[in-house]
Amino acid sequence: MSGTTAMALPAMGLDDLLHGDVVRPGDAEYETARRVWNGSIDRRPGAVARCADEHDVVACVDAAAREGLHPAVRGGGHSFPGASTCDDDLVIDLRRMRRIEVDPDRRVARVGAGALLGELDAATLAHGLSVPAGIVSHTGVAGLALGGGLGWQQRRHGLTIDHLRAATLVTADGHLVHASEDSEPELLWGLRGGGGNFGVVTEFEFDLHPMRPAVTAGAVFWPLDAAPEVIERYREWAAGATDEVTSILVLRRMPPLEGVPAEFVGTLVIAVVACHSGPPEVAEVDLAALRSCANPMIDLIGPTSFLQHQTFFDASYPHGWHYSVKACDIGALDDDVIGLLLAAAEGIRSPRSSIVVWQMGGAVARLGSGSAFRGRDAAFTLNINGNTETASGFADERAWARRLWEDLRPHHAGVYVNFLMDEGADRVRDAYGPDVYERLLALKRRVDPENRFRRNQNIDPDGSASA
Known part of the structure; x- marks a missing residue:
């Protein structure tokens, strides 16, 4: 976090060149313009160029090259480590370019x-x-x-x-x-x-x-003491699940969702959130074994619009909260991994923290030849969220997430790059693996040899990597 007074960048000619506009420290809109989704990121750019079109982006990149700047680029501003902002440098803000x-x-x-x-x-x-x-x-x-x-x-x-x-x-x-x-x-x-x-x-x-506009989707919640039975059933069910269903296993405190009784809110729970994109009658059969496990507290799975289901997690990740994540891919939900997850779940204090286990496989594993994505062979990918609404308690939740991640280290099998925080060179390499990383490095040396774009999970043309 910065918390310091930003140094405004010189005009660089952008004010007269852009079809959009430039916001600098001291301007009325600066505080709004500098904010990103993750409230734990408190940086103060020297200028935010709010681009209206490609012409504006070219002007910003040219100006950055002239001034020796290394701009941050903001689309939705949703990165965990705050890659879409910076201190004292230029932010190229694309939010107006949403056609x-x-x-x-x-x-x-x-x-x-x-x-x-x-x-x-x-x-x-x-x-x-x-x-x-x-x-x-x-x-x-x-x-x-x-x-x-x-x-x-x-x-x-x-x-x-x-x-x-x-x-x-x-x-x-x-x-x-x-x-x-x-x-x-x-x-x-x-x-x-x-x-x-x-x-x-x-x-x-x-x-x-x-894509069908309607899907069968939602969540089933159980009390945490049912977790051993639920995870065992989930592990068996996920191994045979059809490609029409994608699911996420979640351990957390019960959120205040519509349809959840007030007395359940805040209790430790295990949940499976699923989305089945096939016909409703097929979905009923495919999800039955999972939904019948143990004695659910509440079952919210049913017919819904896909647009509505896409907002299911919105209230759990709003703008402005403090977010920290540790992540890894794993090859299997074996007994050791399950034991570690359950032990850590008992230590969840914040109602905003969670352990999230994504079901992989299916088309993810089949469509790998044309991309730089490493995690095609992962059975599951985990992100451990140490989150709070404000700075209060954030350090403790972040430490909790890091402890579980360390405990899981013997089971790490890579990491999804979008789940990385500011974790350094080895973790960037780990996200890609040696062969893909070397190919990315060759491309970086060709198109950005001076590493102008480095405020990301960076492929450094000098041969190292840093976030």
């Missing part, structure tokens, strides 16, 4: 880099089409897509990057480049998982697939 165009005949969507997942879903589902993308509707499309893009459709249709057919970006030399399989295919490969290392993406082009 979405859907071509239902070609099943293609063109998406501005400032768009949010909920906006993308609404635009595509209006045509009975979709692109797999996330679980929190106010997440930015750009950051999610550039890192991989886990989501409720992943086991049936893969990750967001598996549907990225092209992208337009401004590279470090100020050139506007279109990356596709026909033009700059290696750059397109790097954008499919390599994060913001290669320039400022201004527009994405996604392939769409048919």
Whole structure:
């Protein structure tokens, strides 16, 4: 956290060049413009350039090169470590660039880099089409897509990057480049998982697939003392689950959801949140073994719109709370892992902290050849959230998350790059593995040899990595 007074950047000519505008320390809108989703990140940029179009982004990148700056790039501003802001430097803010165009005949969507997942879903589902993308509707499309893009459709249709057919970006030399399989295919490969290392993406082009507007989805909650039986059943059920269902196992304190009795709120629980995109009658059969386990406190699974289900976790991750996450992929929910998770769950104090276990497999494992995403073979990916509403108690929750992550170290099998905090060179390499990292490094040296874009999970052209 900064908490210091920001040093305003010089004009750099941007005020007269941009179709958007520039906000600096002392301006009336500065406090709002500098804020990001994670309230524990308190940085004060020297200027926030609120870009209206690609012309503005080119002007910002050119100005950064002239002034020797290393700009942060903000789409939705949803990164855990606060990669979309900085102290004293330039923020290239893309939030005004959120136009979405859907071509239902070609099943293609063109998406501005400032768009949010909920906006993308609404635009595509209006045509009975979709692109797999996330679980929190106010997440930015750009950051999610550039890192991989886990989501409720992943086991049936893969990750967001598996549907990225092209992208337009401004590279470090100020050139506007279109990356596709026909033009700059290696750059397109790097954008499919390599994060913001290669320039400022201004527009994405996604392939769409048919999607039912209604799904069978929701959560089943059990008291924590039923967790051993629930996890055993879940482990068996997940191993045979069809690709039409994606699920998340959660250990936390019961949130105040609609339909949850007040006396349950705040108690330690284990839950399975699931989304089944097949016909309702098939979903009933596929989910029956899970829902009949033990004696649930409450079962909220039922028919719902996919748009509504995409907001299920919104209230658990609102703007402004303090977030810290530790993450790892694992090969199996074996007895040792289960024991560690259950022991740690007993120590959850904050009503905002949680242990989240994503079910992988299905299409995620099948669609791996054209991207830089490492975790195709993971059975599950974990994120351990040490979260609080304010700074009060945050250090304790963050320490709790780190302890569990350390205890799980013998079971680590990689990490999803979008779940990394500011964790240094080895963890960035771990997110990609040696072969993919070396290929990304070669691409970085070609398109950004001076490491202009380094405020990310960085592929350093000197050969090291730092967040």
